Amino acid sequence: MKMITAIIKPFKLDDVREALTDLGITGMTLEEVKGFGRQKGHTELYRGAEYVIDFVPKFKLQVAVNNNLVDVVCEAIAKAANTTKIGDGKIFVSELEQVIRIRTGEQGEAAL
Amino acid sequence: MKMITAIIKPFKLDDVREALTDLGITGMTLEEVKGFGRQKGHTELYRGAEYVIDFVPKFKLQVAVNNNLVDVVCEAIAKAANTTKIGDGKIFVSELEQVIRIRTGEQGEAAL
Amino acid sequence: MKMITAIIKPFKLDDVREALTDLGITGMTLEEVKGFGRQKGHTELYRGAEYVIDFVPKFKLQVAVNNNLVDVVCEAIAKAANTTKIGDGKIFVSELEQVIRIRTGEQGEAAL
C-alpha cells in the first residue's frame, strides 16, 4: 500500500475530493498547512510595520491506497488540482507497511 | 524504527495518550485534521443555504517507535480508540529511516 | 528522495527557514502541531478547576529533498533549531518514492 500526500490550493479541495470519490476512493484525511515555495506570499502592513508572509495557506490531503491505484489517483489529483499557475502544489508518494481499521481490527488492504 | 500514525476521534485522545504512556511511550505529536470516510458528516443550514460538511474533525497522532514496539503500540491504540462505531479511524505504519534529537544530536533509537 | 520532517519550537521557525533557504532549499510545508514529550506543558486554572496541559505547541516542517542533501539539511535544521533546552524537538527521515509537481506534471527530482 502507498500513502499519497498532496499539497493543493485550498479552493481546489472540492474538485479533488470529487475526482477521488469518482475513482471509488472512500477515505482521506485533510490538514490545513502553510506552504513555502515558488509562489510568492504577500505583504502585511500594520501602522508602518511591514511583514512579508512567505507561507501561503495550503491543504494537505492524505490518501492511503492499494498499489494498483497509485497512478490513477496521482493523475486524478494532479488533474483536478491544476490551475497552471505557480503554487499548484505537489504530490508525494511513500510506502505504507500496514493499515489497521480501529473499529474492526481489520488489517492491510481490507482496512482501506 | 517505524512511524505509527493514528487517526482517531478527538474525544478519545485522553484514553489513547494514557494507553501509550502506560506502555512507556514518552513522546508523540498531535495534529488536528479532518477526516472523510464512511462516517457521515453533518448538514449546516444558514438562512436557507444548506451545506453538507463531509469532513469530520479527527485527531492525528504520530508516534515514532522501535520496531519491537510496533505491534503493542498499534494494539494499544486500537483498543483505546475503539468505540465500535463507524469513524473510529485508522492506524498507518511506515518505515522510519532516521531520527535525530535536535537538542543533543543523538540519532536513531537513542533519539526516541 | 527523502522526506525530512522536523518538529521544532515555534519561535525557531524563522531561523530554520533561513538556514534552509541558505542551503538552496526552495520549498517546504509547515503545520501547527502539539507535542508531547519530556518538555513539561503547563497548568491552567479556571475558577478552581485545574487542568494540566501536556501538549505544547510545536511546528512541524516537512521538506522533500534529494538523497544527497539529507545530511546537510538535517544538520542545518538541528543547528538552527537548537536552544539546548528540553523540547527542542526531533527530526524524522523517511523514504519518498515519488514526487509530482502538479502544475507541470514533472516527476521525481525535477519536481522538487
Place this chain on the structure above:
Amino acid sequence: MLGLSNLRRVLLAVSFFLFPSFGVADELSGANTAWILTATALVLFMTIPGLSLFYAGLVRSKNVLSVLMQCFTLTCLMSILWFVVGYTIAFGSAEEQGPFIGDFGNVLFAAMGVDSLNGDIPAVLFAAFQMTFAVITPALIVGAFAERMKFSAMLLFSSAWLLLVYSPVCHWVWGGGWLAEMGFLDFAGGSVVHITAAVAALVAALVIGNRRGFPGTPMMPHNMTMTVTGAGMLWVGWFGFNAGSALAANGSAAMALLVTHISAAAGSLAWMACEWIRHGKPSVLGIVTGMVAGLGTITPASGSVGPAAALVIGLCAGTICFFATLFLKQRLKIDDSLDVFPVHGVGGILGTLLVGVFCATDLGVFSGLGFGGDNGSIGAQVQVQLIGIVATFSYTAVVSWLLLKLVDKVLGLRVSEDQETEGLDIVLHEERGYDIR
C-alpha cells in the same frame, strides 16, 4: 431660523399628535437633549460596532476586514458628506421648504450655532442625530455586494448615493417634502432608511453579479458569535433609533421603545418557529435575522402603534421575511449576499404598509396613536403609504442603477477573479483578520 422650521413642518405633518405644544417650545429642554445625546450614541453604536460585526461574522474569514473596513469608512465619509452638504439637502435652513430637496443654507452647518434650537433641542444635536442615520443607511447596502466589490468603487457609489438618493428621500419624508405633506407615516425610517438601502442592495446584487461559486460552493459564516454579538448591539442601539426619533424623552419615546422591543422579540420567535417547522431545527442565525426583520418592520410604525399591534407586526415580519429570503436565494438565485433585501426591504415595505392600518385608534387592543396629516381612515392612510413605498422604491432603484453603471465605467465595480479567490483583506487592505495560534 436654523433648520428649525422645516423640522417643525415634518413634526406637524407626520406626528403632530406627539408634540401638542411644540409651537411654543422655544426653550431648550435639558431632558430631551439628554435623551437625544444618548440616542445619537446608540445609533452610532448600531453601525460601529453593531452592524459591522453582524455583517462581518457572516462572510468568510478572508473577507472579514473588508466588511469592517467598509462599514467603518462609510461611518467617516458619510458623516463628513452629511456635514458638508447632505444635511442641507435633506433639511435645508429656511422656514419654508420645497417638496423635493432642502436649500443650501446649511452647507457646513453654517446656519447653526451652539445656542440654536431645533424644536427644543440644540440644532446641532438634531443634525448629529440625523447624521447617524445617514451613516447606517449606506452601510446597510454593504451586505449585498460583500466579498467582491472594489473598495474604491464602494466609496464612490456610496458617496453619490447619499447625496442623490438618501438625502432627497429624507427630505420628502422628514424634511417637509411632498410625502410629509401627504401625511405619510414613517416614524424612524421604514422608507427613508430600510427601503432605500434594501432596494439599492438588490440593484447592486444584480448589477455586480453573484460571488464566484454561488450558490454551489459553501460560503458559511466564518464567525457566528460575531454575528450574534452584533445582533444584540443592533437591538440595543435600535432603542436610540426608534425611541430617539420621538426627539423627546416622553410617553411617545417610551412607547416607541416598547413596541420596538416587542416587535423584535416577536420577529425573532416567528422566524425561529418557521425554521423549526420547516427545517427541523431552530438556528441562532435564524433567530437574529428574525430580530432584524422585526426591528426593520416596526421602524416606520414605532411612533404610531401600540404594543399589541407590535406583536402582530413582529410576527408578520419574521414569517414573511423568512419566506422572502428563501425565495430570493433558492428560487431567484440572486446573491444578495447577506440578505439585505428580503430582510430590510421586505420588512421596510411591510412595516410602512402596516402602520397605515395599526395607527387607527379604534382597533381595540390593537389600536394605535392616530393617522398622519389629514388622513381620516385606514384606507386613506394605506393609500398614502403605498404612494410613499412606490415612490421611494422606484426612485431608489433607478438612481442606484444609474450610479452603479457609472461607477463601473469609471472604476470597475468588482475585483478580479483571482483577487476574489484570495480574499479582499489581503488584496485590498494588506491585513488579515486573525492570527490566532
Place this chain on the structure above:
Amino acid sequence: MLGLSNLRRVLLAVSFFLFPSFGVADELSGANTAWILTATALVLFMTIPGLSLFYAGLVRSKNVLSVLMQCFTLTCLMSILWFVVGYTIAFGSAEEQGPFIGDFGNVLFAAMGVDSLNGDIPAVLFAAFQMTFAVITPALIVGAFAERMKFSAMLLFSSAWLLLVYSPVCHWVWGGGWLAEMGFLDFAGGSVVHITAAVAALVAALVIGNRRGFPGTPMMPHNMTMTVTGAGMLWVGWFGFNAGSALAANGSAAMALLVTHISAAAGSLAWMACEWIRHGKPSVLGIVTGMVAGLGTITPASGSVGPAAALVIGLCAGTICFFATLFLKQRLKIDDSLDVFPVHGVGGILGTLLVGVFCATDLGVFSGLGFGGDNGSIGAQVQVQLIGIVATFSYTAVVSWLLLKLVDKVLGLRVSEDQETEGLDIVLHEERGYDIR
C-alpha cells in the same frame, strides 16, 4: 389606574426616603424618563450581548452557539410572556394589591396608554424597564445547565418559571406584596433576580446532573476574550440595572451608580487577591468573576448604602464567593457549570443580608441611607432580610424542582450522550460557531 399605585406602594415601603415628593408626582418628568429610557437599553445590553458573551466564552467551542441561542431566545420569549401576563402577575393594575400576586388587569398591558404615568415616568417605560429584568433573570440560570440541556426543555422550563417563580416573587418584593409590606430592602434585585436565578440554577444542576466527564475531563473556556468582553458589558449595563432602579435621575441614582462601581471594583480585587495568594497567580477569569460577585452582592443594597460600605460589601463578596465556588466544585462536585450559584446565589444572599446592616445611618463613614418600612434597628432589619431570603430561596427551590421534573417527563431535559459529545451547536442548531481559516 396603570399599575401606578402598586409601584407607589413599593416605593413607599422600600425606599420612601428617596422620593419625598412622589405623592404629587403626577406630571411626567422628562429627566427621569430620559434616564430610564437609557437604563432600559443598558439592562437589555446586559443580557444581549453582555451575559451571553460572558457565558458563551466559558463553554467549549462546540457549544458556544447553544449558549448564545438560549440567551437570545430567552430575551425574546420572556419579553413576550412578560407583556402578555408576567407583568400583571408581578405588578397588577389596581391601586390596592394583594400580598402574593398582582391582578390580571394588565394582561397585554391593557391598562396602559401612551400618556399613562407610573410615578413620574411613562407607565409603559416602567413596564419595559422591568421587562429587561424579567429577561435577564431566567438567562442567568442558563449557566447551570449549559452544554447538555435540550433547547426545547429549556424553553418550556424557563417560560413556566418566569410565570410561577419570578413574577410572584417580584410581586412580593417590588409589587406591593408581603415582603414589601415588611420593609424588606431589595433595591435592584438581590432576591428577586439573583437569589431566584441562582437557586433555580443549583436545583437545575442537581436535577440534570453533571456534564459527561465532569470533573475529570478538561472543560476549558473556549474563548476567554469573549468572557472578558461580556464582563465589561455587564459592568457598564449594571449601571442601568442599579442606578435605573431609582426610577429617577437624582442623587439616589447617582449614589447607586457609585456604590455599584465601587463594589464591583472591590469584589474583583478581592477575588484576585484570593487567587494570587492561594494559587500563586491572578487570572482574568478570576477577576471578572469577582466583578460579578461584587455586582450581584451590591445589587440589593445599591439604594441603601454609601460608598465606604460598598467597599466592604465588595470585598466580602469577592472573598466569600471565591471560597463558595471552590467548595461547590471541588468538595460537593456539583457541576453548576458556569458557577451561577456560588457567585449569584451566595452574593445575592450576602448582599441582601448586609444591606440590613449598612443601611443604618449611624455607622460613621460606613453609614447608609436608612432602614426600610417601619424597621428601626439593624436587628429588626436583618430579621426581615432573613425572612425574605429564606422565603425566596425555599419557594424558588421547590417550584423549580417541580418544574424541572415535569419538563423532564414531558420532553426530557437532556440530550443523548452522543449528542453531548458531538456538541449542541451542530446537533440542535445545525450551525458552527467558528469557521476561521
Place this chain on the structure above:
Amino acid sequence: MLGLSNLRRVLLAVSFFLFPSFGVADELSGANTAWILTATALVLFMTIPGLSLFYAGLVRSKNVLSVLMQCFTLTCLMSILWFVVGYTIAFGSAEEQGPFIGDFGNVLFAAMGVDSLNGDIPAVLFAAFQMTFAVITPALIVGAFAERMKFSAMLLFSSAWLLLVYSPVCHWVWGGGWLAEMGFLDFAGGSVVHITAAVAALVAALVIGNRRGFPGTPMMPHNMTMTVTGAGMLWVGWFGFNAGSALAANGSAAMALLVTHISAAAGSLAWMACEWIRHGKPSVLGIVTGMVAGLGTITPASGSVGPAAALVIGLCAGTICFFATLFLKQRLKIDDSLDVFPVHGVGGILGTLLVGVFCATDLGVFSGLGFGGDNGSIGAQVQVQLIGIVATFSYTAVVSWLLLKLVDKVLGLRVSEDQETEGLDIVLHEERGYDIR
C-alpha cells in the same frame, strides 16, 4: 461645600461662557444628572470593553489575556484609589483650592452625601464621572509596555502614577489649580488624559526596552476584528467623554458631541488617505488609528470649537499622527508597542495647541466659542496652551521615569526572556485566550 466650589472655579476659569447661570445652580438638574449618569457609563465603556479590546487585538495571541487583565485590573484598582484619595488630591473639598493639589477633606468621599451637589448634579456623580477618567488614563499607558511587563510591577507603577502624576495634573487643570487660573483650555483631557498617559508611555517604552525581536520579528495583531470592535466602542464612548465634560445636557454638550464626531471621521479619513497614497492600500488598522488620533486631538478642544474647525483639527490629527507613528517606529526604533505616544501624545499636544487658535470667535466658518480666562487673543491663548503642554509633559516625564526606575528596583519591570517567549497569559495568569476547535 463638597468639592462644588473647586469645580465652580474650573468652570469659571475654563469655560465660563458655557454656564452663564451656574452661579445660581444650587438645585439638582434632573436632565443634567440623566446625561452625566449616561456619560459615566459611556466612559467606563471606553475602557472595558472598548480600549481593552482595541489594545488586546493588537498583541500576539499568547499575550491577549495579559492586556485584558491589565486594563480590567486597572479599572478596579484606579477606581478604589480614586475613591480613597485620588479624587481629593485632584478636586479637594473646600471652596478655595491651592495651585498644585487639592486638600484631603474628601478622602473616602467623606464630604459628600446623597444630596450633595456639585454644580447642579449630585456631587457623587461628578466624582464617579471623574473616576472613569482616572481609570482610562493609566489604562492608555498599557499599550507602551504590552507583551513584556510584569503584572505586579504594572500595578505598583500605575498606582503610584495615578496619585503622583494624574491627580495633581488633574488639579492644575480641572481642580482650580494654577493652569486653570491662567485660562488654560482643556475641555475633556488633551493634557490631563492624553499628554500625561502618552508621555508616561514613551518613558515606559524607553525604560523597559523593546520587545524581544523588535523590530525584525513579525509581531502582527492577532485579532484585527477585536481591535476594530474596540475602536467602534471607543468612538461611541467618547461621546460620553467629551460631551459629558459639559456636565450638562445643553448646547455645549451637543456641540462637543458634534465636533468629536467630525474630528474622528476626519482623522480616520486623513490617515486612510496618507496610507493609501504612501503604501498603495488603505488598511482598517490605519483608519481606526486615525480615528483615535482624531478623537484624542479634538478632546481638549471639544468645548471650544465649531464643526468646521473640528474638520481641520481632525485632518491635521490624522496626517500628523500618521507620520509621527512612522517616525517613532521606523526611525527612532522605539518599541512603544501599540503606538501610544505618536497617537495620543502627538494628538493631545496638537489639539491642546489648536484649541488656542480655533476657540477664537472671529474666524468666520472656523470660529469657536471664545478664549479661556482673561485671554484676549489667539497669541495669548496659544501661549497659555504652550505653558500647559510643557508643564504637563515635563512633570509627567520626570515623575514617570523616577517611578519606573523605583519599581524596577523593587519588583523588576520585566519578565524573563523565556517567559516573554512563552507568552504572558500562561506565565502570569495560567490561562489561554482561545481554545477553539
